[in-house]
Amino acid sequence: MTLPYRDINVHVAADSYTFTSPSSPNAPGLIVDRPTGDVRLSEGTSYPSKRASKVSSVAGILGMIRLRLDKYVIVITKAQPIGRLKGHMVYKIISTDFLPMRERQIRDPDEDQFLSLLKTYIMTGPMYFSYSLDLTNSFQRQASMDSASPLWMRADDRFFWNKFVQTDLMNFRKMGSRSQQGSQPGADPYILPIIWGTLEIRPTTFKSTPLTIVLITRKSRYRAGTRYFTRGLDEDGHAANYNETEQVVVLNDTGSGLGGYAGSADMQSGKFGASEGREMQIMSYVQTRGSVPVYWAEINELKYTPRLQVRGIETAVPAAKKHFDEQIRIYGDNYLVNLVNQKGREKRVKEAYEQMVQMLVTSPSEKVNADAISDEKFHVIQPTSSQQEFDRLHYVYFDFHHETKGMQLHRAMMLVEKLHDALIAQQYFRGVDMPANGGLETRNFQTSVVRTNCMDSLDRTNVVQSMFARWTLDRIFTDLGLLQRGETFATADPAFEFLFRNIWADNADTVSKAYSGTGAMKTDLTRLGKRSRQGTLQDGNVAVSRYYLNNFKDGPRQDAYDLFLGAYEPSTANIGSSLIFADRRPILIQSIPYMLAFSVFLVLVGLFTKRSPDSAVLPTRLFILFWMAVAGWSLSFILKNGMLYVNWPKLNPRPWATEGYQETIGKVRKDKLIGSLVAKHERGLSTARYLNAEEGKKRIE
Structure with a gap:
């Protein structure tokens, strides 16, 4: 080896x-x-x-x-x-x-x-x-x-x-x-392979039994990107924000091991992994998360809630087939847990997902459960036969927000109860380390996977994934004889419970930072087991931070992903000299945020600068009113034409962003106040002249 x-x-x-x-x-x-x-x-x-x-x-x-x-x-x-x-x-x-x-x-x-x-x-x-x-x-x-x-x-x-x-x-x-x-x-x-994500290894004890608990989240290198610039599927069936999370329990682990390149003497003699004569056992449970598998996008316009765009479901069917073909081949049956809202703007994404599943499975059977809280507490779509590959998809919608409203997050456990039989059949992987034979000897297989998503596949998703992981860990400990049947590790060992909560909360933050730029929401539930006022305030802080980052900072971050992962190759791109990252917006458009800042500064100067007792009040008031009007107009212009002020990716421009930008700049050119100035600037940098200039530079080079 x-x-x-x-x-x-x-x-x-x-x-x-x-x-x-x-x-x-x-x-x-x-x-x-x-x-x-x-x-x-x-x-x-x-x-x-x-x-x-x-x-x-x-x-x-x-x-x-x-x-x-x-x-x-x-x-x-x-x-x-x-x-x-x-x-x-x-x-x-x-x-x-x-x-x-x-x-x-x-x-x-x-x-x-x-x-x-x-x-x-x-x-x-x-x-x-x-x-x-x-x-x-x-x-x-x-x-x-x-x-x-x-x-x-x-x-x-x-x-x-x-x-x-x-x-x-x-x-x-x-x-x-x-x-x-x-x-x-x-x-x-x-050649050294690297993973990006979470990797926490915690040697600990459970009820005096030494063990190691490990949490690994692997982020896919395909369709990797940022929250609003990378949604849904691409044409090759890769889902945005796709992660595989594996929770591992190691019994009879060893503190020694590969001391050098060739490995330790214990490994070479075949005694590697033995602890007091007992075999090293590995128990692992795998879950996945990923964006809703249709063609959809959220378009930043500086509004707190971006504009939602869902393209035709039929056009996305080939991509969805590629996606689920790979998922079924790797994991077996897929239980598709959807946590988006059933009302409001998220409803369109929910319905698109359900239509996609209905088109993929044979003779879909639907069942909707309602109660006093929600019209659609659960919505299950199952195939009525197993004639083809995609009949291994099982869709389960859970109305997370309605069911957990009012800090009732414990009600999310209803989803675990709903999938109880599937989880029993799913099992988990158990292997025994056999170094003399070259690796793990499998004693038990995990036969299916739960694929969870919400809109971002971050906050709600992590809460639910930690619940499935908790249920499976109770089962593992029961099978090992460390728990009585019906007992949970939360009550049996509070110190271990605290450790479990915190590694899952850390995982939530890591996955969220890679996609949204901030830590996750609802981590107070994961860490404390309940919603708290402090956690609610923290969620508010995260929401404001995400708004700022996703509108003004995520363009370069998306460019970095595209560059490192090969979605954009500078050496083969048709580019000129030093123009890739240049701001090509008209100068007047670029200057309006500075006008806003300058006018606010002058208003503050007028309000708080001391005046001599005999000075006239009227000129100062007119000065303040004038600059307040300039500030108001500037702010109104920026909010009205938000597409012009989002920090878009430069290397792989999003088609919908380019279309929206052109549409917005077209409206600005017709503006009675500044339209002529913008149009004059545009004529000075016409497309034809720009392309000719680029061609000339290439010849010189």
Whole structure:
């Protein structure tokens, strides 16, 4: 089994970067030639250390990325150990560095902006890796894999977060280069898979029984993005904000394990994982979350509630089939728990989801439950037969907001009761660690999955996922004999209950920050088990923060995702010089927020500046009234034409955003007060002249 190197030295020379492992002195080094960025393996063990101007140690190679002007090797300069899982150390990336192929003599604004996006939004994100354990796959999937193949070859394509930036290394490994043709297995130890999400490992006790509880959330690299710029499905069936969450209990875990690259003596002797003669057992339970699987969007216009757009259901059927084909193939039956509101603006999304399920399953059977609180407490759509693949979809709508109104969040447990029989049949994965045989021996399979969503698949979703996880954990402890039948861990061990609540609340915050930019709402329920006034106030603070971030900050964050994950490639994009991030709005449009700020400042000056006793009052009042009128007009203009002031993604413009912008700017051109000024500016920068200018620049280059 080939594992990634735990220790890598970087030899920096004028003509190359050479990566070597001190613990494997006989293995070939990886050479990245400068300035071409071509990859090759060193011949024998002759490293260019004498020519190296600098030698430094790194924790691993995150990948290689080509921006507009240059290619960079991204190295992990610092990694923090966060705990051992099944004896394997797991690390969180703390800091990274970009090694350029060229020494740049001039500053390029676009190149600097690309690097800034990656360093600000991606490199600071929650990324985890292990040198010896596959973090991208659930334990159930790991149990059926060939553990002899390299770690990166076993990685789940969806959660191999740095796969795009590892493309150069993977291609070299598979096909070689012009100078070294054919497969290059010597490159395997330099390819390190990373996941993005939550990874908490907590060694603890439950009723005096030592165990480790682990929570892993893996964010999909497909259709990754921000809250209002990435919704629903894409044409390949990838859902926005898709995450797989795995709750793991490890019994008889070991504190020792892979002490070095080759593993410990215990592992090699086959005794690895034994604790007082007992087998190490792994119990895991997997859930998924993802955006409502239809074509839909929410369009920012600076209003607190964005405009909702749901495209035709029929057009999304092929994408939904791709999505659920993959989900059923990987997880088996899918229980689709929908938590959006049944009334108001969310109703359209709810109905679109239900129409989609009805179109996918054979002879759908519907059942609606109502009570005094809600007209549609539950809405279940089940296939009446199992003639085809999509008859493994089971839709369950739960009116979360109505049922839990008035801080009655405990009523959400009704959903667990509704799915009781399905959860019993679903079971959970149980495996026994058998190092001598090369991995896990499966004793029990999880046969289906619960896929939960709300509008954002954040706050309500996390509350409900933690409830399913709680129910399953009670079942696991009961099966292990740690709980009596009917007993719960909440009452049996309050300290463990506190730990459980907090790791799920931390998970809520991590997933939410990646998508919305803030922590999650309703975490007081997850942490405390009830709604509190302080939690309600905190939710208000989160709502205001999300409004600001989603309108004014999420464009660059979306660009960073698209750049790192390969949805936008600067080297192949048809762009000119230093114009990608330029603000092309008319100057007058750009200036109105500054006019608003300036006029508010002058109003405050007029109100609070001391006047001499003999000065006239009327001029001051007229001054204040005039600037109040300017401020009022400026604010009204901004709110009325909000599409012009949202910070949109620049690299992959959203079609609906482009359409809305053009429609809004068209209205502004007809404005009686400033329309002529805006139109004059637009004529000065006509599309034809802009394209001609770009063509001229390309010829010069």
